[in-house]
Amino acid sequence: MQIVGHTTQQVVYAASRRRPFRINELLLIEDRIHSNSNPLGEVVETQSFNRYIPLATEHSDLVDRQVMENLAQLGYDIGADTIHLARIRILAELASPVSVGIAVRVPTFAEIRDFLIPRDPATGLVLGVIRGTEELTVGLPAQLSRVALLYQKDSGIMPQKGIPYIMDHWTWPEYPHIGIFGGSGSGKSFALRVLLEELMRQQLPGLILDPHFELSFTEPFPDLPASYREDFTRRSIVLMAGRDVGILFEELNAADLINLLQAAGEVTENMNNAIQTLHRRRDSFVSFSTRIRDLTRGLEEEQDLKRKLREDDGDGFREKQEIRRILGLVEKYKDRVGHVSTLRAISRRLNRLQTERIFTGGIEPIREAIMNRRLVVVQGPIWFLQVLGAYVIRKFYRERRQYQDAEQTGGEAPKFPPFIVATDEAHNFAPRSPEIPAPARSILRTIAQEGRKYGVFLILATQRPALLEDTITAQLNTKLIFRTIRSSDLEVIREETDLGPEEVRRLPYLGSGNAFVSSAAVGRTIAVRIRVAKTVSPHSRHPFLELKEDFIPPEEELGEALLTYLPLGDFNFDVHLGTLQQELKRRITIEEITCCLEDLVGEGIVEKKEMVLGVEYRRRED
Numbered sequence: 001m002q003i004v005g006h007t008t009q010q011v012v013y014a015a016s017r018r019r020p021f022r023i024n025e026l027l028l029i030e031d032r033i034h035s036n037s038n039p040l041g042e043v044v045e046t047q048s049f050n051r052y053i054p055l056a057t058e059h060s061d062l063v064d065r066q067v068m069e070n071l072a073q074l075g076y077d078i079g080a081d082t083i084h085l086a087r088i089r090i091l092a093e094l095a096s097p098v099s100v101g102i103a104v105r106v107p108t109f110a111e112i113r114d115f116l117i118p119r120d121p122a123t124g125l126v127l128g129v130i131r132g133t134e135e136l137t138v139g140l141p142a143q144l145s146r147v148a149l150l151y152q153k154d155s156g157i158m159p160q161k162g163i164p165y166i167m168d169h170w171t172w173p174e175y176p177h178i179g180i181f182g183g184s185g186s187g188k189s190f191a192l193r194v195l196l197e198e199l200m201r202q203q204l205p206g207l208i209l210d211p212h213f214e215l216s217f218t219e220p221f222p223d224l225p226a227s228y229r230e231d232f233t234r235r236s237i238v239l240m241a242g243r244d245v246g247i248l249f250e251e252l253n254a255a256d257l258i259n260l261l262q263a264a265g266e267v268t269e270n271m272n273n274a275i276q277t278l279h280r281r282r283d284s285f286v287s288f289s290t291r292i293r294d295l296t297r298g299l300e301e302e303q304d305l306k307r308k309l310r311e312d313d314g315d316g317f318r319e320k321q322e323i324r325r326i327l328g329l330v331e332k333y334k335d336r337v338g339h340v341s342t343l344r345a346i347s348r349r350l351n352r353l354q355t356e357r358i359f360t361g362g363i364e365p366i367r368e369a370i371m372n373r374r375l376v377v378v379q380g381p382i383w384f385l386q387v388l389g390a391y392v393i394r395k396f397y398r399e400r401r402q403y404q405d406a407e408q409t410g411g412e413a414p415k416f417p418p419f420i421v422a423t424d425e426a427h428n429f430a431p432r433s434p435e436i437p438a439p440a441r442s443i444l445r446t447i448a449q450e451g452r453k454y455g456v457f458l459i460l461a462t463q464r465p466a467l468l469e470d471t472i473t474a475q476l477n478t479k480l481i482f483r484t485i486r487s488s489d490l491e492v493i494r495e496e497t498d499l500g501p502e503e504v505r506r507l508p509y510l511g512s513g514n515a516f517v518s519s520a521a522v523g524r525t526i527a528v529r530i531r532v533a534k535t536v537s538p539h540s541r542h543p544f545l546e547l548k549e550d551f552i553p554p555e556e557e558l559g560e561a562l563l564t565y566l567p568l569g570d571f572n573f574d575v576h577l578g579t580l581q582q583e584l585k586r587r588i589t590i591e592e593i594t595c596c597l598e599d600l601v602g603e604g605i606v607e608k609k610e611m612v613l614g615v616e617y618r619r620r621e622d
């Protein structure tokens with residue numbers, strides 16, 4: 001293999017008569033000029049030619065005239081020889097271009113170890129294997145050779161082939177935040193799971209918002225070798241929004257409340273003022289909403305109420321007292337809360353949040369998990385997660401900042417650890433379009449911009465990078481790019497990553513689980529195949545298998561059950577009705593039983609006989 005031409009200092013061409021090139025493989029260029037360290041290159045495009053596939057410039061955008069001439073000079077018989085060609089991107093800064101004719105070879109593992117392995121697997125995040133390094137697997141030391149098993153849908157678990165791709169999370173303070181982009185079914189959720197497993201291995205605490213109810217880590221991936229299994233049950237906890245966790249109304253201040261209400265509809269300047277005026281410290285949902293309700297009534301019925309108070313109709317002392325209280329509120333707030341419609345709008349938003357069970361439970365279980373350096377997965381409908389997530393993230397971020405600032409200035413603040421926030425469907429939590437209300441957008445933007453100073457990092461997965469808030473996208477220093485087809489998303493990827501044109505061209509065709517990792521910390525793009533996950537989502541069964549196992553048609557189920565009760569007479573159905581209902585966990589009528597048995601008679605499985613007391617059904621004996 002040798003160099004046959006170049007376009008720039010970074011891009012060269014290599015040719016070989018015997019060995020086809022592989023995409024993404026790393027090759028060492030034995031360049032005497034740069035001899036103190038032979039530069040490495042990565043194959044970004046390959047093609048093979050022979051006399052049936054003529055090598056002519058009009059047939060290939062890989063070669064130009066210059067390359068053709070060089071090939072001839074180097075003794076290649078264009079038109080007769082088989083020629084394998086590659087476009088190679090040099091992975092180092094060169095002072096001068098590489099010369100034509102220089103030899104190119106596959107490096108040994110020792111020659112590229114430092115370049116490809118930033119950390120050992122015990123202290124870094126092992127996410128998969130580096131594509132194009134398959135040939136180097138044999139030279140791998142034991143501690144690197146079984147850390148990233150692979151998975152293929154049809155073949156199952158496969159041995160690790162290639163050098164492990166280890167992400168160095170110790171660089172995050174300098175290069176924070178991760179984006180996981182890719183179309184449907186491209187492998188984002190799978191990769192997110194692998195990444196989260198690695199966070200747990202390193203005991204990095206994290207808050208995960210899981211709108212798909214798919215991120216629990218208790219079920220092992222099927223057929224995993226025992227040596228590769230890992231138990232994450234004590235490292236993670238799943239909490240259900242609205243059942244296990246929610247927001248304690250009593251803990252909200254007026255500003256928090258305004259933020260929350262924005263999730264239920266626009267909060268106008270008037271509403272803002274009204275809430276600031278009416279909310280009191282430690283208000284409960286009931287005390288606050290009652291105050292608003294009473295005040296609304298007072299404003300609407302002021303004259304009426306005053307008249308009632310004046311009338312000496314002997315009505316109850318209690319009612320008068322109540323009227324006085326309401327009028328007292330009117331007196332106090334009348335000039336400060338604006339119109340009744342403002343109050344009504346506040347009530348509507350409050351009620352929506354209440355009906356959605358936002359105010360059920362508190363966030364203590366989340367805090368406890370973070371303090372214990374666990375991964376806490378909060379599951380719930382996306383809208384709920386947006387509201388709860390915005391509140392919790394804002395609160396924790398504030399506490400983390402206060403703690404760190406206090407540490408530095410010698411002040412006092414309760415301890416709060418660095419943590420990670422991760423979510424799928426990130427474009428819903430932080431949409432680009434300012435018209436779409438999104439309670440979590442501003443806090444996510446703040447963390448994207450300054451979270452690294454406080455050890456707070458984001459992992460955001462989305463199908464639609466084009467719809468993700470652009471300041472945030474720009475701050476994601478590492479991006480895992482999976483198969484992408486939409487042109488608007490490709491456009492963002494082109495702008496926001498260092499993927500070369502060849503890679504962008506390959507994006508629509510990437511197989512599931514393959515990604516390009518564009519990382520500012522590494523300074524180049526790495527083609528990676530994500531390893532097999534050690535756990536699976538509890539509902540990752542094939543939907544048709546689920547149908548077969550969990551959705552036996554009630555009629556069939558009844559038929560199967562009835563067969564075990566035979567012989568049965570229509571005179572004694574009721575004797576068995578109780579046990580049958582218990583067995584099938586539903587109500588069953590006598591008519592249903594008769595119908596079902598008649599069907600079985602029709603199918604020839606059951607026969608019926610006239611008896612003295614009535615009809616008897618028995619299994620047909622063939």
Ligand SMILES: Nc1ncnc2c1ncn2[C@@H]1O[C@H](COP(=O)(O)OP(=O)(O)OP(=O)(O)O)[C@@H](O)[C@H]1O
Nearest residue numbers: 151183184185186187188189190463512513530531
């Ligand atoms: N690293 C991998 N190795 C092997 N197979 C994978 C890998 N990643 C994904 N797959 C296969 O692709 C399927 C889809 O992956 P995944 O659920 O992660 O897609 P997704 O990008 O999250 O899609 P969606 O956006 O629709 O949620 C998986 O069920 C699995 O069969």
Ligand SMILES: [Mg+2]
Nearest residue numbers: 188189190424
């Ligand atoms: Mg997914």
